[in-house]
Amino acid sequence: MDGIDPYRPDESVYECVECNGRFRTNDHLSSCEGCGGDVQNIAVPRE
Numbered sequence: 467m468d469g470i471d472p473y474r475p476d477e478s479v480y481e482c483v484e485c486n487g488r489f490r491t492n493d494h495l496s497s498c499e500g501c502g503g504d505v506q507n508i509a510v511p512r513e
């Protein structure tokens with residue numbers, strides 16, 4: 467879980483569970499842009 471920049475509220479960071487690729491987007495990302503695998507949001511806003 468290293469190599470991630472500090473959380474920025476205007477972006478979400480998703481990590482692919484298949485290839486571990488990380489993607490920043492302002493929109494919802496439902497699948498990996500690289501391999502099409504499932505992604506999970508790893509920059510959940512703190513409340």
Ligand SMILES: [Zn+2]
Nearest residue numbers: 482485498501
């Ligand atoms: Zn992937």
